Amino acid sequence: MMDVSDGFERFINFEGVDSCFYLYINDQFVGYSQVSHMTSEFNITRYLVSGRNTMTVVVLKWCDGTYLEDQDKWRMSGIFRDVYILSRPRNRIASYRITSKLYDSYTKADIAVEVHANTGVAVKLYSPMGELLGESYQQAGVTTAVFSCDRPSLWNAEHPNLYRITLQTDEEMIAEKVGIREVAVKNGVILLNGAAIKFKGVNRHDSDPVTGSVISREQMLVDLYLMKQHNINSIRTAHYPNSPIFLQLCDEFGFYVIDEADLESHGSVEAAHTQDNSGDYSGIALLVVRDDYEKAILDRIDLMITRDLNRPCVLLWSLGNEAGYSKNMEKAAKYVKQYDPTRLVHYQSMHELEGEEKADDSEAVLDVVSTMYPSSEWMKNDFLKKEDEKRPLVLCEYSHAMGNGPGDLEDYWQVIYSNDRFSGGFIWEWCDHGIKIGEDGNGKTKYAYGGDFNEPRHDGNFCIDGLVYPDRTPHTGLKEAKNVYRPIRVKSVDVSNGVYEFINTYDFSDLSEKLACTAQVTDAGKVILQEELDIQVPAKTSTIVTIPSLAGLTGASVYVRFIFSQKHDTPWSEKGYEIGFDQLLIYKEPNVIEPSPSQAAASVNYSEDKKYIYISGEDFDYRFNKSIALFDQLTFHHKELIEKPMAFNAYRAPTDNEWIKSKWNMFSFGNLTTKVYHISGEKSDSDVLIRSQIALGGHSYHNTFQLQTETAIFNSGEIKIKYKVQVADQRPYLPRFGVRMFMNKQFDQVEYYGYGPYESYIDKHQASYMGVFSQHISEMHEDYIKPQENSSHYGCEYVNISSGEILVAFQAETPFSFNASEYTQEELSAKRHHYELEKSGYSVVCMDYKQSGIGSASCGPFLLEQYQLKERDFEFEFWIKPTQIRFHETK
Numbered sequence: 001m002m003d004v005s006d007g008f009e010r011f012i013n014f015e016g017v018d019s020c021f022y023l024y025i026n027d028q029f030v031g032y033s034q035v036s037h038m039t040s041e042f043n044i045t046r047y048l049v050s051g052r053n054t055m056t057v058v059v060l061k062w063c064d065g066t067y068l069e070d071q072d073k074w075r076m077s078g079i080f081r082d083v084y085i086l087s088r089p090r091n092r093i094a095s096y097r098i099t100s101k102l103y104d105s106y107t108k109a110d111i112a113v114e115v116h117a118n119t120g121v122a123v124k125l126y127s128p129m130g131e132l133l134g135e136s137y138q139q140a141g142v143t144t145a146v147f148s149c150d151r152p153s154l155w156n157a158e159h160p161n162l163y164r165i166t167l168q169t170d171e172e173m174i175a176e177k178v179g180i181r182e183v184a185v186k187n188g189v190i191l192l193n194g195a196a197i198k199f200k201g202v203n204r205h206d207s208d209p210v211t212g213s214v215i216s217r218e219q220m221l222v223d224l225y226l227m228k229q230h231n232i233n234s235i236r237t238a239h240y241p242n243s244p245i246f247l248q249l250c251d252e253f254g255f256y257v258i259d260e261a262d263l264e265s266h267g268s269v270e271a272a273h274t275q276d277n278s279g280d281y282s283g284i285a286l287l288v289v290r291d292d293y294e295k296a297i298l299d300r301i302d303l304m305i306t307r308d309l310n311r312p313c314v315l316l317w318s319l320g321n322e323a324g325y326s327k328n329m330e331k332a333a334k335y336v337k338q339y340d341p342t343r344l345v346h347y348q349s350m351h352e353l354e355g356e357e358k359a360d361d362s363e364a365v366l367d368v369v370s371t372m373y374p375s376s377e378w379m380k381n382d383f384l385k386k387e388d389e390k391r392p393l394v395l396c397e398y399s400h401a402m403g404n405g406p407g408d409l410e411d412y413w414q415v416i417y418s419n420d421r422f423s424g425g426f427i428w429e430w431c432d433h434g435i436k437i438g439e440d441g442n443g444k445t446k447y448a449y450g451g452d453f454n455e456p457r458h459d460g461n462f463c464i465d466g467l468v469y470p471d472r473t474p475h476t477g478l479k480e481a482k483n484v485y486r487p488i489r490v491k492s493v494d495v496s497n498g499v500y501e502f503i504n505t506y507d508f509s510d511l512s513e514k515l516a517c518t519a520q521v522t523d524a525g526k527v528i529l530q531e532e533l534d535i536q537v538p539a540k541t542s543t544i545v546t547i548p549s550l551a552g553l554t555g556a557s558v559y560v561r562f563i564f565s566q567k568h569d570t571p572w573s574e575k576g577y578e579i580g581f582d583q584l585l586i587y588k589e590p591n592v593i594e595p596s597p598s599q600a601a602a603s604v605n606y607s608e609d610k611k612y613i614y615i616s617g618e619d620f621d622y623r624f625n626k627s628i629a630l631f632d633q634l635t636f637h638h639k640e641l642i643e644k645p646m647a648f649n650a651y652r653a654p655t656d657n658e659w660i661k662s663k664w665n666m667f668s669f670g671n672l673t674t675k676v677y678h679i680s681g682e683k684s685d686s687d688v689l690i691r692s693q694i695a696l697g698g699h700s701y702h703n704t705f706q707l708q709t710e711t712a713i714f715n716s717g718e719i720k721i722k723y724k725v726q727v728a729d730q731r732p733y734l735p736r737f738g739v740r741m742f743m744n745k746q747f748d749q750v751e752y753y754g755y756g757p758y759e760s761y762i763d764k765h766q767a768s769y770m771g772v773f774s775q776h777i778s779e780m781h782e783d784y785i786k787p788q789e790n791s792s793h794y795g796c797e798y799v800n801i802s803s804g805e806i807l808v809a810f811q812a813e814t815p816f817s818f819n820a821s822e823y824t825q826e827e828l829s830a831k832r833h834h835y836e837l838e839k840s841g842y843s844v845v846c847m848d849y850k851q852s853g854i855g856s857a858s859c860g861p862f863l864l865e866q867y868q869l870k871e872r873d874f875e876f877e878f879w880i881k882p883t884q885i886r887f888h889e890t891k
Helices: 064-068 217-229 244-253 291-308 327-339 376-381 409-416 476-484 661-666 825-830
Strands: 009-014 020-025 028-034 040-043 055-060 083-088 093-103 108-117 121-126 132-138 141-150 163-168 173-178 183-186 189-192 199-204 234-237 256-260 314-318 344-346 369-372 393-398 422-427 435-439 445-448 488-494 499-504 515-523 526-533 542-546 557-566 578-588 605-608 612-616 620-625 630-636 647-649 673-683 687-697 705-714 719-727 736-744 749-756 769-776 793-802 806-821 842-851 873-884
Touching (some): 064 291, 108 121, 121 141, 199 256, 199 393, 244 256, 244 291, 256 291, 291 327, 376 409, 409 422, 409 476, 476 578, 488 578, 557 769, 605 673, 630 873, 736 873, 749 806, 842 873
Parallel strands (some): 199 234, 199 422, 234 256, 256 314, 369 393
Antiparallel strands (some): 009 040, 009 083, 020 055, 093 108, 108 141, 121 132, 121 163, 183 189, 435 445, 488 499, 515 557, 557 578, 605 612, 647 736, 673 687, 687 705, 705 719, 736 842, 749 769, 749 793, 793 806
């Protein structure tokens, strides 16, 4: 019930309606609005009556504005943000604008509060601690109150200091939090308060598996807390302004924001061409070149700026995303710079429609060069050499996180840290946009993606491309990002004397102010030394530190891991929470593997027929299959170790990044046939040596692999397999190469010395470290929504797989990769959804000479050459050492 006789005016606010709506109060038409992700406000005073009122909101799924809202997301229409009615006095504040100016080397600041009101306004300024710093009374009209501060507490992501301003009339008060800060470009570098900064960022959509684009404050906090826990300091609102509350939270917790207008016209690429466009992307500008869209473009950008003008977290205004460039966009950029010269102007999509009149030079209106998915090599070798380009570079999207990825983050940051003109970047993207459709019989959540609702046009699983799963469980990719984004790095200077360089990548904080440091030394994975260090490094500098306890250490495999943890409690994590680490090698003995001393007095037994070679000893019985040049039976202490024949393996279930998979399939990498040209066995008193010459190939093409193998079986039952490989010319790089075994499923306990505890690859192991890790094989599967290669481990020296009765050790003198899974690579390749996977009934073990890297080519650059398994000649030797586990009675 409402009383309209109190003299107040009523305003109704819709913070987000997709795509447009008509508003009626008491059956009277009030108005119409569009722009889905922005606030629409109506004065409804004259439509209301005392007592009961009715409101009708007619929401349409599509409108002309839809053509400008072609973002990469689910198409979900309706009212998805807050709706509320404000009661305000007739004499009131119409608007206000808060700006700050810093001078005298940032030791003084002026805070200006411009007020538009039809009544007097008392303006007060309070310090971050709540102390009243100044007050001013402003008469009705357009007036400005200016407050001066000595030694102001500046706002930045590391220290989000917020002052408080109140604006009070006779009948209402408005409170606002404000950050004092200055953002500028100088000599091609983005400066905040005079210091060069790095955006350690992500792109974020409003997305939830149950509520869709309806996101509460509590859901926002989950995202922001997770980002803080994983060293993310920047957010690009992809690709529309977020809820006003979201930006207020970014002010409070400290995030740099690229605020992006609700403008994208991705579908115009195809619409602009009637035939195959042969990769021409200029069609994306089909709409923005039109005169009849000029006002719509400016309206969307103006709505964002006028709503978010007072948010200190917003450092850059973005004109939109992937809509092309034109005179209309240029006019909008000029308007932004004129209206708000205190921030930078960003836009990435610089394609112009062929045949149209071109816009002027974009350098005059765009403050940064923004690009998507360049290679780190382009940044390093090309960008800085452009003589006519002096602006900073922002990677508004990079390192595509889809599926098992990203695998190229560290390469980017090695380049980004090399020059201040590289301002950092924003990973695509934060969250998988899966939709919860139920649970399977085991309680696993079932997520749907494009095509699962029988829609005729969709992008498949291209919306499953985040650093976290839909329920915000972190991917291993988020763990990787966390340690790449770590605020401190350590390098070896003189290991033998315990000298290290500590590099502080904080922009505003001394290391000792934020973090505690622990040095943990391990030998072959066992902790042999641990001590707390007091490391003091000012922001953006490095310090050489000598640590006497680390000098002169030797052993089998000695590493030091410098672990950095929070010194203080924060809203998102407690004191002691690990922020990041660096692990460095101190000393390494050559890894020499010899056969174990045998307790069997008898020599090994040997026989053969046309199909098999039989090798047996006191506790083992092996069968070597001549048609595959590998074992198809291994019995040890009367236990079957393998259930199917061993096989050479050059395939993996393609990740989302592997556009090359069509070539892998062309050459039958996943369906190789073994051709044996020669095989012979030779027996001595202590072992049997089997030599072979074989080839591996598929259909239609000549053989891809030529192999020479040597397999030695010792009288202890231990096996040494050595192979030399030649890869045919004109073949793509290999997914992997190794040997695959289908072990009895009772072999379900895994211990390894290598990069863990997370899945690790040659280009994706920054979150992992060398150590000894133990897991049940069922725990080693990373359950990507679209199944793919997962959970391999890189840089291993050994892996032990145990049934509780028998332990099988796999060892090599050179580091190798391995994978142990309940699923086959064929199953992971064939199934579209994680909940469709069926276990193989085996413990599937892959011993790999190498695997290719992961990269981020699902949208990013091709996998860097140094991470491609493209060797044409290589060899590898590994051991299989089974032993019986002996149980001792306890007394």
